[in-house]
Amino acid sequence: MGLRALQSCASRSTFIWPIKGCPTGIIAHPLLQYPDIPGAKGNSESCSFHTSSLLCWDRPKGPQSWPKNNKLKFPPTPLGEEQRPAFVCHMKTNIKYSPSKMWYVACLVRGLRIDDAINQLKFVHKKGSVAARETLEEAQKIAVRDHNVEFPSNLWVSESFVGKGMVIKGFRRHARRRMGVVEYKYCHYFVTLEEGEPPEHYYHFRRNLTPQEMLQEWLEEQRMRTINLSL
């Protein structure tokens, strides 16, 4: 019995998850088997024999477009111009945690160096921090392996945000035959790691101004003053 057929059937349930490997309806002839490509594991599993039928294919569910940012290709930088820093986008979908609670974890990590971020998450007593930490570590490995990042520590978290996942509604009893709804929430966590040094202030508009900047602002305010209805 085809192992792949079993797998695809076992996964067919009321809750269908996105499929990892590419679906093919073609039986590979022994002579046509492609050699095992070293280091090409990446996204797809090596499938020289694939026996599931197209009818078994589960339509991918959940966010799909975030990892597509990893396929963007930029033209070679002309001589004299600054090199573009490498970036990698990664996500973890369907985390059994509330998105509003996960938001705190996502905010914590923004603008930190990757090592600092992972170390901070180790000591955050929240369920979502485990998922966030796994995402960051995976993203780091992917950056070094696939995206020509030289040093795994030379990364910083440039984007870190949460998306709402599915919500499964259960219910509970209250007094006097009243029913209440219990929401079981899921969330998705998205991260972008960029190569290089993080900026000094992640939120530039909220930074503490230097005395010179403050003076300039004050001067501008003073100069903007007018006397109403004057000539």
Place this chain on the structure above:
Amino acid sequence: MTARLASRISLLSLSSPGSVCTAPLRRNYYVYKDPVYKHMPQSFNFKRKNYIDKFRRDRRHKIIKVELPDPDERAKLDAMTPDEMRAKMKEKGIQPTRPWQEKPFFISSTAGTFEAYVPPEGDGKLSAASRAGAKQKLQFLEKKGKSMIAIRKIRQFDEDFDTKDFAEKAQEIYIEAHKALADFNKVRLHQTVTERAYPVVTHQARSKTIRWQFLGSLEPPQVVHARCTDVLNKENVFAQVTVRFHTKQTLAVYDRFGRLQHGSEVVARDVLEYVVFENHIANSYGLWRIHDKIIPDWMPPRQPILKTYRVEETVEEASSADKESKEVELASKAGNQPIAATA
């Protein structure tokens, strides 16, 4: 002392009726403090936890349990044995599908090189003009019996097959294939490269910009080896011809972000390669296409990428290709021995 007592009493809020008695917020986790963040004063919130212990067990039963999907299901599926999977399917009430599929397929290329050519050691190191180099060159194809038989077999299907003409044509196909790879023109690539070689050629080239230039050949291309195999039937013949190229090329590979990853656009390198071309000669529409490349053991290692990388610990069975996972495996021009062109 009295001041301290007074502060203690005030905390109990018995002395000052105006103050609000709130329990200090206890947190078991550290919150990273942003100095710019505004301080929000604590306010009494609705608390979900019922501190009265008496009916706790009954309160637990008020919530009706719902079976939640397992997010790690996909990962676990890969690790399951067939018996475990069958048990899980029974649990879910899913019937197994029919295992057999029928779809016609066409074999358009073989899976490897049949009786690969073994290039002699020290090939390409001596100039053809020198005495030793000339001796080396005396390995005429006519002396190789099996190769001649194969060429005669090819002539059965294609009467105008000539090794010299074929070598020139092979170089043209070689250049076409490289240009197609640089442009990533899939159609042209399939016409110049066999199905077996296609994934090997393209697998690291997808997200990269490749700039390749053919500057010229140092020695004319030579057919060094030929073999014929048949697949399934005696009449279904595939021919594999090995051609030796000694050329000057430049290769520059830029990564996804436009940064130079390997090679150089300006520095030319001498490249000595033994490329296997295959043709399904039994098929009247068969094309000569690049099938494989023979890398002898004495060939010096390729030029490394411009960045440093960590070499994985080699397990005994692991092949050397695992180590150089970052290097571009495309017919790489780098690292071939510089020619001692002195006569």
